Amino acid sequence: MKLTQQHQSGFTLVEIAIVLVIIGLLLGGVLKGQEMIENSRIKSVAADLRGVSAAYNSYVDRFHALPGDELLATMTARGWPATAAAGNANNVLNITPAQTFTNAGEQTGLWQALRAAGFTTGDPAATGVAALPKTGTGGLIGVTVAPYGLTGVAGCVSGLTTKQARGVDTIIDGTEANNLGDARGINGAANPLAPVAAAPAATAYNETTIVNTWTLCRSL
Template identity: 30%
Template sequence: MYNKKGFTLVELSIVLIIIGLIIGGVLVGQNLIRSAEISATIRQISNLNASVAAFRIKYNGLPGDLNSSTASSFGLTSRSGAAGVGDGNGLIESIGGAGATAASGETALFWTDLFSAGLIEGNTSAYTAPATAITLGSTPLEQYFLPAKLGKGNFFIVYAASGLNYYEITGITGITAGAYTLFDGLAPADAFGIDSKLDDGMPTTGVVTATGNTTPNGAATSGAGGASAAFCVNSTPTPDQYNNVNTAPLCRVRIRMS
């Protein structure tokens, strides 16, 4: 006859310990991967700033904003020089200028110029008609914009606001006639990880700030924080803090271009 002996308490304890170690190892591994992705994204920001500086030294202007005559003399994508289309005013704006943030003109040409100058990883050369706005079709997003190493559908976009130029890390759902439909692709702790490495770690102050909504430079969600509170920014303490206990994607971040 077979011996139908069951698990002893010692054996069961060993099994539970092993399961716990496996689960713990998986969680630690996930945290290490995410930390590496955040570090890689921070390096991208540093590399972008270095690329913009190198472009400025070589061409005496900003990518996208470079004036039409200089762009033509170097064989870069032709542009009209109209407001937001290579007007050389030092601000990266879309067609029409005046702080416009749509995916058109300089905000899209920025990435083409960096590619043409050999100053960016990947192939961001899809935008070649600066007088028109982007409407997404079959061309992959990563041929228009630089994908963030954070993954999860996050990209870098650029625009000017209040007389300064910014990168924004954001998810992109769609673009129609230049109008973005964006989504919040960062958990508050991820946004904090970027902010604290580059700036003050606070969502509403400094050169890195939290953004949100479906348009560029939109306001981040804000309210009383908590694990179940769907806010990027915890407005209960003073000053405001990132709502790090909520692990859902609730944030985007805006980084001032140096």
């Protein structure tokens, strides 16, 4: 009887090491890509707030009036829709913090005026929550007056994660201000979370312990 010797083939330690290195590089690339996407979203939110500020102040410079506060006759005289939401022309925007993400008060007219004047995109005739712009993170952009102890008209964004809120705060204030600078906000279970008038306490952006989303505002 002739006996034959069988050899089992398998991976060598060098081959296994090469495979592990390749897997590590792939995972590192995926994580790096996700981080870049997240950073891009954070920058887009800060840019959105700057854009609202630029549109609002450009409107004031051109028409010498607050968008949303003008009388209907004033707006229709420019050829804008007769269905525009008019204000009372008292040179004060009537938008409470609770109305920030409901598009109520004179905010409806504000967005219609900014769009009709060409300072922002969108349908000038749009009303309700659907008329509010959205950020690259999926949250809403709203305008209100004196939220979180800020003075004057402010732009707010909803639905930010703790990491995103930290990033936006850092971009706006130069360093992470923990709610004490120009960017201020709170976190809570509601989304969108309406801001309040009172200034928030200094709050560290702890991604481990804070799971609720943030609403962040800054003065225009």
